[in-house]
Amino acid sequence: MIEININKELHGANGLMNLNTNLSIKKGEFVALSGESGSGKTTLLRILAGLEDAKGTITVDEKEWLSTKKTLAPQKRSIGFVFQEHALFENMTVLQNLLFVTQNKALALRLLEMTELTTLQERYPKALSGGQKQRVSLCRAMMRKPQLLLLDEPLSALDPQMRNKLQQEILSLHKEFGTTTIMVSHDPSEIYKLATRVLVLKDANIIEDGSPKEILLKTNGSQKFSFTGELLELKKVDIIYVGVVAIGQQLVEVVLSEEETQTLKVGENVSVSAKAFNPTLSQKSL
Amino acid sequence: MFEPFYISFKLASITVAILFIISLPLAWYLSQTRSKIKPFLEALTALPIVLPPSVLGFYILVALSQNSPVGAFFKDTFDISLVFNFTSLVIASCFYSLPFMVQPLQSGFESLNKNMIEASYLAGKGKWETIFKVALPNIKPALITAIIITFAHTVGEFGVVLMVGGSIPGETKVASVAIYEMVEIMDYSSAHIYSAIMLGMSFIVLLSVYTFNAKHNRKFGL
Numbered sequence: 001m002i003e004i005n006i007n008k009e010l011h012g013a014n015g016l017m018n019l020n021t022n023l024s025i026k027k028g029e030f031v032a033l034s035g036e037s038g039s040g041k042t043t044l045l046r047i048l049a050g051l052e053d054a055k056g057t058i059t060v061d062e063k064e065w066l067s068t069k070k071t072l073a074p075q076k077r078s079i080g081f082v083f084q085e086h087a088l089f090e091n092m093t094v095l096q097n098l099l100f101v102t103q104n105k106a107l108a109l110r111l112l113e114m115t116e117l118t119t120l121q122e123r124y125p126k127a128l129s130g131g132q133k134q135r136v137s138l139c140r141a142m143m144r145k146p147q148l149l150l151l152d153e154p155l156s157a158l159d160p161q162m163r164n165k166l167q168q169e170i171l172s173l174h175k176e177f178g179t180t181t182i183m184v185s186h187d188p189s190e191i192y193k194l195a196t197r198v199l200v201l202k203d204a205n206i207i208e209d210g211s212p213k214e215i216l217l218k219t220n221g222s223q224k225f226s227f228t229g230e231l232l233e234l235k236k237v238d239i240i241y242v243g244v245v246a247i248g249q250q251l252v253e254v255v256l257s258e259e260e261t262q263t264l265k266v267g268e269n270v271s272v273s274a275k276a277f278n279p280t281l282s283q284k285s286l
Numbered sequence: 287m288f289e290p291f292y293i294s295f296k297l298a299s300i301t302v303a304i305l306f307i308i309s310l311p312l313a314w315y316l317s318q319t320r321s322k323i324k325p326f327l328e329a330l331t332a333l334p335i336v337l338p339p340s341v342l343g344f345y346i347l348v349a350l351s352q353n354s355p356v357g358a359f360f361k362d363t364f365d366i367s368l369v370f371n372f373t374s375l376v377i378a379s380c381f382y383s384l385p386f387m388v389q390p391l392q393s394g395f396e397s398l399n400k401n402m403i404e405a406s407y408l409a410g411k412g413k414w415e416t417i418f419k420v421a422l423p424n425i426k427p428a429l430i431t432a433i434i435i436t437f438a439h440t441v442g443e444f445g446v447v448l449m450v451g452g453s454i455p456g457e458t459k460v461a462s463v464a465i466y467e468m469v470e471i472m473d474y475s476s477a478h479i480y481s482a483i484m485l486g487m488s489f490i491v492l493l494s495v496y497t498f499n500a501k502h503n504r505k506f507g508l
Contacts, residue, residue, distance in 0.1 A: 051404055074407045081408045087401035091423035100419070101409040137405075144410065 006056035019204040032191040035201035050074035080141030082154040088125040095121040101143035111139040131162035151183035226273040290464035298440040301379040309387040317395035339445025378450040394428025427499040
């Protein structure tokens with residue numbers, strides 16, 4: 001059980017914000033931390049890791065990591081941390097990176113095998129691809145068999161296929177080691193696949209807290225499909241107008257009337273929705 | 287004949303060793319701190335670059351002479367004089383060359399990825415282990431630059447050495463002071479030989495630093 005009760009002033013894009021959390025996370029939970037950039041997600045992870053100070057208390061399995069009296073140093077917290085990118089020790093090989101944490105060669109080799117890195121163990125980080133580097137970072141984070149695994153958008157710089165593969169690896173490591181995991185992520189499919197709980201931060205406050213289903217699967221009004229995308233182009237084709245919209249990784253064309261094009265601007269976020277054509281009957285009141 | 291060179295190199299080697307020990311924690315602190323005293327410390331460290339060597343030499347002389355508290359203490363307790371001997375040269379050189387050791391190390395440390403340092407802390411490692419096993423091995427060009435430039439700069443100093451050490455043969459007469467004296471007594475042929483040796487060595491030292499850095503950068507694809 002992890003109890004987080006902290007308070008810290010942050011300088012955000014819109015002036016001062018007050019990071020104020022009152023959270024309790026169960027052992028073994030996989031929490032996704034979501035929200036706009038600058039909403040305090042990374043800061044929250046860094047406070048948990050002891051890399052930044054804050055007022056309040058953090059208790060992990062009855063052990064005080066932060067209290068009014070003391071702040072436990074990062075070295076003394078049972079933490080695995082994976083940064084967004086570039087945090088491997090460049091002067092050490094893959095295997096040395098892992099063994100630097102603890103001299104447990106059996107564990108290191110097992111982790112490398114789980115992540116299919118065994119053949120790369122003698123390589124230096126410079127000779128690895130982005131995805132391989134992040135897998136090594138992940139393995140390194142597991143070397144202390146941490147109680148708490150903190151992942152700060154570890155997959156954001158990777159292509160979709162590599163992301164898929166690493167998501168599976170993160171999940172299997174999380175289960176195998178029985179850690180509690182907190183992962184910053186913006187990707188709904190990633191959150192849906194991995195997390196058991198989602199926290200949404202806005203201006204340093206938790207505004208939503210629930211299961212991925214409750215928070216991600218939302219349709220408002222009577223619309224049956226609704227997607228948010230970016231309007232890339234508006235063009236006139238004969239007598240109609242066509243808008244090109246990017247939704248996630250896909251591009252779609254939507255037919256528009258001249259009036260509709262008046263209110264739309266290229267580059268804006270738009271909502272693409274359709275109502276099912278479904279005639280309904282209702283009593284006619286006279 | 288070449289004793290002044292031997293003294294110069296002995297002085298430079300000892301100075302480099304002492305300065306490395308002093309500068310390592312100082313440079314690390316300056317690279318990591320966000321404290322308000324940082325600019326103050328940086329300015330203090332850089333002073334020897336802009337001060338005329340005679341000013342630096344004068345203050346060191348005043349501070350170490352037997353009339354000063356420091357000088358008197360060493361004289362009374364250890365019966366050591368701190369001026370006009372080799373020890374005084376080492377002390378003066380440490381002040382004079384301090385920025386040449388601190389600045390490359392500091393900018394090297396500052397160029398390191400912050401996350402890499404934090405990853406070492408999160409791996410349970412303390413400051414010293416992080417400095418020696420993670421930070422230093424990743425700033426080899428800066429490290430080599432700091433050591434070699436400090437060495438070369440100490441070999442090349444003149445004003446401070448003359449003021450604090452004088453020119454005692456076999457004790458404080460370094461190569462640069464020897465050249466000065468040769469010119470004064472119009473022994474131009476010896477001055478030519480000494481100067482040519484200094485010129486050649488300085489060039490080789492600089493060339494090797496730049497070659498090493500270029501090689502290192504190529505190797506790591508920078």
